[in-house]
Amino acid sequence: MDRLSAVRVFVEVSSRGSLTQAAEQLDMSVAMASRYLAAAEDWLGARLLHRTTRKISLTDAGMAALPSCKQLLELADEARNLAAERHHEPTGLLRVTTASSFADAQLTAALIAFQQLHPQVEIILSVGDKAADLVGDRVDLAIRITNTLDPAMISRPLAVCRSMLCASPAYLAQFGQPDHPDDLRRHRCVAHAFGIGKQYRFSRNGETITVPVDWRFHTNETAVLRRAVLAGAGIGMLPSYYLGDDLQAGRLVQLLPGYEVDTFGIHAIYLSRQHQPLALRLLVDFLAERFSGEIPPWDQFLHGARQAS
Incomplete structure (x- = not known):
């Protein structure tokens, strides 16, 4: 059998502690994985794993062989990558x-x-x-x-990820548009559940402005937050990479553009x-x-x- 594949099965089984999970990861049947594992043991001349119905663990020989087997796979992958580079055509997953x-x-x-x-x-x-x-x-x-x-x-x-405060035209028609961060105190706001706490923080001309707000809707998913803002649930802070089409189409309106918020790196x-x-x-x-x-x-x-x- 292919010794490299046999070694790969051994390393995967040792990593996951399960022959079934290793077979799934390597996209082969459990029976095929078992045959490869037996081939690895035959090639190395030692029993590599203790196998019971509940648990798989490394033998002393398996523990000794595992680092070299991992290195063998790394060298094989590197050799394939070098061969691909010679043809200037990247391949693989x-x-x-x-x-x-x-x-x-x-x-x-x-x-x-x-x-x-x-x-x-x-x-x-x-x-x-x-x-x-x-x-x-x-x-x-x-x-x-x-x-x-x-x-x-x-x-x-x-890149840099900038965020912006925005709302739907329908929400602004009903509740008005804030002209200063302090105006947010009287607005409905929606927020990411793992975001910035119950406040917004802005900076302008070197001054930091922190405004406590009343969240009315929380979510742990940015796409859901955007949908809530589009639906008129309130004012929300969203990344600019997600808003270009909405702003150009007029579905959302940027608020307080003269005030900066914290940026993140991508x-x-x-x-x-x-x-x-x-x-x-x-x-x-x-x-x-x-x-x-x-x-x-x-x-x-x-x-x-x-x-x-």
Whole structure:
């Protein structure tokens, strides 16, 4: 049998502690995974795992062999990547994760554009506001919107995320438009459940203004927050990358444009610069070129509108 695949099964089983889960991850049957595991033990000449109906654990021989087996897989992956680089055509699978709102508004289109340039690259995009475990979930690239970076990870800045206060025309027609942050005290506001607490914070001319507000609707999902604001539930703070179409179509109105709010960095995050697949390097470069600049592409409309006013 293919020894490399046998080693891969052994490493996957040792990582997950389950033959069934390892087989699912490697897209093979449990019977096939079991045969590969037996082949790995035959090749290495030792029993690698203790197996019972409830638990799988490493034997002493398995513990001794595991680091070398992992290194063997890394070298094999590196060899494939080097071969691909010689042909200047990236191949393989990339697992990418990001917040659902950024995936919907910006990243999905960017990934499709990247695949049009490199059609041999397969991409799995997972979305969610909870930060993924790059190691446990086997994620190649995370696009995160944060000002707090894990020092154990490698990161590359892609763009700046600005937020803005907005409301629907219907809400403003009923309750009026705030002219100063203090006016927000008498308005209905909607918020992200894991956001900034019961207050808004603005800055202008070096002065910080904090305004306590009364939240009437909470959600843990940015897309739902946008939908609530569109429906007239109240005033909300949303990322500008998600609002361009709504603002241009007049479905939403930007409020208090003369007051600044905190910004966040948009970062490409991955585990290591070593043994990095060609496809991953090219994708990070592609996203950096697409999103970077003093004014991100999704803020061009706002910048042009301010210059015209």
